[in-house]
Amino acid sequence: MRENMAPAMEDVASRSTEHGPEDYGKNVHMTLTFMRHEEPGKTPDGMSADYLTETGKLNAAVRGFNLDAGIKKLFSSPKKRAKQTVDIMGQNAYSDVEIMNKTFEQAETERPEGEKENKFNVREVPELDTAPNIGPLWKEAAAHAKELIKGGDKHREIDLTLQYILEHPDRAKELGAPSTEEIAAPLAYRVAYEAQMSDKLLNNSDVELIHGTHGPKLEPFIREVIVNKAGEPGFKHVDEIGGAFDPGEGFGIELRRNDKDSPDNPNNYELELKVRGMSFKVDVTRLLEPAKKYLASRGEKAK
Numbered sequence: 001m002r003e004n005m006a007p008a009m010e011d012v013a014s015r016s017t018e019h020g021p022e023d024y025g026k027n028v029h030m031t032l033t034f035m036r037h038e039e040p041g042k043t044p045d046g047m048s049a050d051y052l053t054e055t056g057k058l059n060a061a062v063r064g065f066n067l068d069a070g071i072k073k074l075f076s077s078p079k080k081r082a083k084q085t086v087d088i089m090g091q092n093a094y095s096d097v098e099i100m101n102k103t104f105e106q107a108e109t110e111r112p113e114g115e116k117e118n119k120f121n122v123r124e125v126p127e128l129d130t131a132p133n134i135g136p137l138w139k140e141a142a143a144h145a146k147e148l149i150k151g152g153d154k155h156r157e158i159d160l161t162l163q164y165i166l167e168h169p170d171r172a173k174e175l176g177a178p179s180t181e182e183i184a185a186p187l188a189y190r191v192a193y194e195a196q197m198s199d200k201l202l203n204n205s206d207v208e209l210i211h212g213t214h215g216p217k218l219e220p221f222i223r224e225v226i227v228n229k230a231g232e233p234g235f236k237h238v239d240e241i242g243g244a245f246d247p248g249e250g251f252g253i254e255l256r257r258n259d260k261d262s263p264d265n266p267n268n269y270e271l272e273l274k275v276r277g278m279s280f281k282v283d284v285t286r287l288l289e290p291a292k293k294y295l296a297s298r299g300e301k302a303k
Helices: 054-065 082-091 137-150 157-165 171-173 180-200 218-225 284-297
Strands: 028-036 038-040 049-054 070-076 097-099 204-211 250-257 270-275 278-282
Touching: 028 180, 028 218, 038 180, 049 054, 049 082, 049 204, 054 082, 070 082, 137 157, 137 171, 157 218, 180 218, 180 250, 180 284, 218 250, 218 270, 218 284
Parallel strands: 028 204, 070 097, 070 204
Antiparallel strands: 028 250, 038 049, 250 270, 270 278
């Protein structure tokens, strides 16, 4: 049975009296881009502060220059550093890039305090927010990584830190931090939601949805949903996806929806995750499992 994760993709798809049901959901292509925010400032204890450095702002502008032509929609976590990243990208895109977000002036909306330099009224999405209570586990993992490097390990500290988090679910539980599945679940829901709503797009549509989020959300998500080159679920070490993501890095999920209501594909779409020149099939069943758990945690359920 097809999973119905949400009623509509607001602001991206809209029905028109000029079109009938046969005009929607066929030969649709969507790219779902998920990226870490660019370089943030630092708090006194070494965690990310909620603003971008000047280097981070410059890097976001460069990413905007490099956006491919086409239709884009910008989404962000509620955190300022993520909103700044995607907003600056949109501001610096070339004229052949159509940003669907309204500006603050177009929306007749007052800019929130601290966002005076932002142009777009970027849609905040709670699923893109930071992983809750991750700080104590991250600090412990980073301390472990430093010890390994002192002992001669050649990996980067961020790679070793993330690997510790992936390998120690019991320790996460002891510290009150989320498991890797719990970290991945909100993004799984977001992907399932947007995939489901691709049938609300006009036939032959091609659109990219850009999502600004945080570490360490992306790598656990990939591990939960991909089929690796050996045909096995996930990955054992972050080296298999090229290491942990630096600020501004991320991945894309290519969605293709062909014949609507095909009996051979009850979900009516196929998903391929692309990262650092590699491609992996997304197991839709494994995607929907954490998505439904996330819905249940919010007191909702898939229809």
